[in-house]
Amino acid sequence: MWPTEQDWRASVPRLLRHAVARWDLRAGAPFGGGSISHVLPVTTPDGRDAVLKLSFPHREAEHEAAALAWWDGDGAVRLLAVDPDDPFVLLLERCDPGVRLSDRVDLPAADRLRTAAELLGGLWAAGVPDADPFERLTDVAAGWADLLEERMRALVPPFDPGLVRRGAELLRALPVGARRTVVVHGDANPGNVLAAGRSPWLVIDPKPMVGDPAYDSGPLLAQVDGPFRRADPTATVRARTALLADVTGEPVERIAAWCTARAVESALWSVSRGALGDGRDAMARAAVTDRLAD
Template identity: 50%
Template structure:
């Protein structure tokens, strides 16, 4: 008899609710119970990381260890299984089973599972490891029929949202800075030198230490397009540059380090990060998180010069 799955951690539940996922939260216990019964799973305590999904270690009917993940059905989660299958375990976690109708996957367990963010090694060493992993993910050429959204289409939508929200919220941000971000969101995807499957959320909490490979990526929010889209959260969250006495120099050096490994221009990576941070600020404003929005704008200002703004 399967144990009753524990509820979603409160912090994740609050985040999902802030984006309109209350109905999904209400149906989650029944959904989890059905999945565990169908797949013969004994669930453990849910992981506390992430923002839009319930995930927990499970024991399968044959005694193996795995992870059950059930996502709040939203736009960014739709292509996760397709991207993981595209990478076929080469640098990313493997999909063991999927129930697309339930936005649910059974995934291989990642042991020991230490997050790159928490790993006891120097920041630059962690950046190098992650950049090599990301470069490997980008090295697998997209095939027809993946069904993933294109970065160029999504960025056009984001640019329009930034313009609209600037007029709606009037947050007092430098209009030149905002206009530059809008221009980059529209222009960068169209000037890409190659097209890859991007991870979409390559932050240091989504890179885990493993036994099968030294590091594995989890939780993609994939699209196809410019590889330069991906490094922003990695560079800005591994020992954040803002914590240092000269954050602009630290950020410039680290974007250069990652750029050399990826084979991309450092100023292009910085431009992508600048544009993404400005867009993120307006997304945060839209859900009432003004302090977090101001922090995102401060990071964008830090990168403006390197981004050519």
């Protein structure tokens, strides 16, 4: 169903020409850092600054445009247009100055966490549209559980089998036990929060699903100011999980449990790609958050 990355990269010049012609854009030099996307500043015919995003077609990004349209600029970058023939070609509002929250190391970790968590709360408040196209987190997480169990059996990494079982159990149980369901961002890491003009911060790059909002907090907890590298990671993670719970209204235990589940899934994914060290790190994170999940 999906093209290979090599085939897609070969098609980027054609896709770019087509999009520029369709919307009569003036294009600038591409931004750096897009591992599986081609993103560049553009100017529309009426002089508006915008961004053209060509994404590598894959399952997680298939409904990015639908999520952005649903949020309609409330906490997220605005969708200006989508190619009717290709849902992975988007014309987006440009964030200016566009500094990533992950780069604002001058801000206290608590401020960064609060900023992102407040944005997520706004996205969740939109609820779920009628006849939405999004995948269900229940189905996706159950698939992850099956896959991590298969990888554990096939690859036999030196991981705590009890913690791996715990991760799989949580992936199956957490979605069905959700107190409410919303359109989750799906990749709410601090690199996907940009400083903007019409609002201090906006989120970008959703990988939307419908499910438990507590799912969204994991990347923030793991990627803001390295809590798992602290001398007492449990105390640091406990305090930051409590902060996220206070801002979002989601229970500490569910936030921590989702962090455990996602870390175990990440660990087995890393091993499947030959990155045992990354897998060990993820399992260490899972061990910390699992102590907070009960």
